[in-house]
Amino acid sequence: MAIRHIHEMERLEFEHIAKIIRPKLKNKAFLILHDEAEAEDIVQDALLKLWTIRNRLDEYQSIEALAMVIMQRLCLDVLKRRRNDTYKGEEPQEMEYSPHEELERIESGTQVDAILAQLPDKQSAILRMKHIDMLETKEIATILGMSEGAIRITLMRARNKVKELFLNKKR
Helix, strand or coil, X not given: CHHHHHHHHHHHHHHHHHHHHHHHHHHHHHHHHCCHHHHHHHHHHHHHHHHXXXXXXXXXXXXXXXXXXXXXXXXXXXXXXXXXXXXXXXXXXXXXXXXXXXXXXXXXXHHHHXXXXXXXXXXXXXXXXXXXXXXXXXXXXXXXXXXXXXXXXXXXXXXXXXXXXXXXXXX
C-alpha cells in the first residue's frame, strides 16, 4: 500500500510539472516547426522522455531547461526528416547540391564529428548545445548548473581546440 502511495505522489508531482512547462514547450515547438499538430506530438514525446527518466530528474538544475533541450532535439529530427522527404523522388538536377557538393558536405560533417570527438566531454557537450542545439549560454548554464561565465570560457577553449585540430588536419 505504501509503494502505491509513493508512486501516486510521484505521478501527481510529474503531472504538476508537466502542466506548468507544457505551454512553453508547445510555443517553442510551434515556432520551430510551424505546425500545430507536429508541435503537440513533439511536446508529448518530450514529456514521455521526461517521464522515463523521472527517477533522475533531481540530478538536473532545471527540469524545464532539460525539457526544452529534449523538445528542440525532437524538433531537429522532424526538420531533418522533412528535408529528407523533400528530396525523395526528385531528379538529381533538382537537388540543392550537386552529388560532388553533397559528398563534400558529408565528408565535412564527418570531419567535424571526428574533431568534436577529440574534445574533452564537457567542451564537446557545451559546443554541441551552443551550435547544434542552438541553445543560449544562459540555458546551457541552467542545464549544467554552471555560471554563464564558465560556459563562455569553456566555449572559447573548445572553439580554440577545434580550430587547432582543424588546422592540423589540413596540413
